[in-house]
Amino acid sequence: MSRFVDRVTINVAAGGGGNGCASVHREKFKPLGGPDGGNGGRGGDVVLVVDPSVHTLLDFHFRPNARATNGRQGQGANRDGAQGEDLELRVPDGTVVLNTEGEVLADLVGPGTRLVAARGGHGGLGNAALASKARKAPGFALLGEEGETRELVLELKSVADVGLVGFPSAGKSSLIAVLSAARPKIADYPFTTLVPNLGVVTAGENVFTVADVPGLIPGASDGKGLGLDFLRHIERCAVLVHVIDCATYETDRDPVSDYDALEAELAKYTPSLGGELADRPRLVVLNKVDVPEAKELAEMVRAEFTERGLPVFEVSTASREGLRELTFALGAAVAEHRAAQPILEPTRIVLRPTAVDDSGFTVIADPEQPGGFIVRGERPERWVRQTQFSNDEAVGYLADRLARLGVEEALAKAGAVPGCPVTIGDVSFDWEPSTPAGIAVLMTGRGSDVRLEQNNRIGAAERKAAKKARRAPGAGDPFEDEDFEE
The missing domain is CATH 2.70.210.12 (GTP1/OBG domain)
Structure with a gap:
């Protein structure tokens, strides 16, 4: 299924x-x-x-x-x-x-x-x-x-021009079935329609879509009866049609109270796409007038809806009474809505150059660490993420980039002192402003940077010279009094 x-x-x-x-x-x-x-x-x-x-x-x-x-x-x-x-x-x-x-x-x-x-x-x-x-x-x-x-x-959210709303078993599925080629499931028990059904309707030169929204009940705007799941499908509709069952067997319901109950739920619901459902034009459809008692009830309440300024249509999906008038009225309402919409223009590419005084980063005090600072900005954070901190030369390159960007100068203006903790992205370190920047980079071995760590380890050339000195006749060990790392 x-x-x-x-x-x-x-x-x-x-x-x-x-x-x-x-x-x-x-x-x-x-x-x-x-x-x-x-x-x-x-x-x-x-x-x-x-x-x-x-x-x-x-x-x-x-x-x-x-x-x-x-x-x-x-x-x-x-x-x-x-x-x-x-x-x-x-x-x-x-x-x-x-x-x-x-x-x-x-x-x-x-x-x-x-x-x-x-x-x-x-x-x-x-x-x-x-x-x-x-x-x-x-x-x-x-x-x-x-x-x-x-x-x-x-x-x-269903993309439809007309949304049919009403209580369960009001005849919405039957109405969309006779207005369009859609074939929704129709049965004589409530909540037969569990998912929206879409149909395409032609009224003269106007072609529009109709959505059969699952039945609403009082409390739908609060989530009762899966109401929020149903209400979201009418957000895009240009016209709302109240389908009212005039042949209901429930004695505590009548067309006017049904309309007022659903309007109260629509008023409480706030569309996430913006706008208000109260601004959408309404039509009232008094359904099932092929039943004699329903016909009499529709004639009784028609005047009350007309006094409210609502177009009223008495229809029957069984005998197809009033369907032609309803179809052309819906087409006219949709055409009026479309004409009122602004003309769509091609999307324009907007270039927003960086301001002259925009450094691309900000320096703020660290609220969790006294005396610390946090540097925020797209470029500094990206540079930190791309740095291999196990490589001294890569760390020195990062320090040069941050200094050229003006991070050291901004930290100094913010009151940072050598040794204070600075956080960029997910990395925290002790700030040492003495690291030079620019093109005057000291030449060292690959993967190392003498600016970051003064290494007292004796190199291979010095070891070789010391070995020759030790082997010289009468020479002592030049490193016997020094501690060095083997």
Whole structure:
């Protein structure tokens, strides 16, 4: 048995970027081949795409987790890593994307509409891309970024021009069956319709869609009887039609009280897409007038609805009485609504250049650590994520970038002193402003940086000289009084 799912929670994870490669070209008779490490590939995005052939969110109900592929790591010989493939998730037309707090992120309407739900991580640069006049052969590469991970809520809101609302068994399914080619399930018990049914209706030159919304009851706006699940499907409707059962056997109900009860629920419901349901035009359909008692009741209450300024139509889905007049009235109301809508213009690409005085980061005091500071900004946080902290040369490169960006100067203005804790992203360190920046980088061995740590370890050349000195006739051990690391 097929199922209709109109609300799901999914977890999407974009692919991570590949790491850059730290490699030096090695070839016979070319001792100074230079760096040739390639860049890492970018991670794949997770993209939501509207597909007209998809009508439910059932696939996400059974498979709520989606992940794009990672980018490949760079290699030597200037070979860049392959990029991760984007993962496209097909969603129905009319899907609304929300975050876990209920904020609407996107309203996906129209075939082919796309939304990047999670962005892939940037690939790290290889040492070939990091080479400069100061660093002829960098002994490090940048790490790839992790892909974005998000938890999203998908809600399906029916895309229809006319919404039929009413109590259970009011005859909404029968009405849409005779107005269009739709064939919904029809039975003589309440809540036969559990999912919205859509039908296409033609009235002269006007063609519009009608949605048969499942039956509403008092308390629907508070979630009673799955009311919120039903009410969301009328948010897009341009015209609301009250289908009232004039042949009900319940003695405590009458057409006017049914109308007032449903209007109270519509007034309490706040559409997440904005606007108010009270602004939508209404029509009243007094149904089942083929029953003599229902015909008499419809004639009695018609005047009261007319006094309220509501168009009233007495119809019968069995004898098809009044259906032609209702069809053309709906077509005229939809045409009037469409004419009142603003003319859609092509989407304009807006370029917003960075302001001259925008440094791209901010420095604030750390509320959890006295005397500490937090640096926030897209570029500093991305640079920290891409740094391999086990490599001193990579840490020195990060310090140079932060200094050129103005982070050290901003920390000093904020009152930072040497040794105070500074947090950037997920990394905390003790601030040492003495690290120089710019092109005057001290030349050291690959993977090391003398600015970060003064190492007293004796190098191979000094060991060799000491060995020769010890073997010289009458020479003692020049290091016998010194402590050094073997």
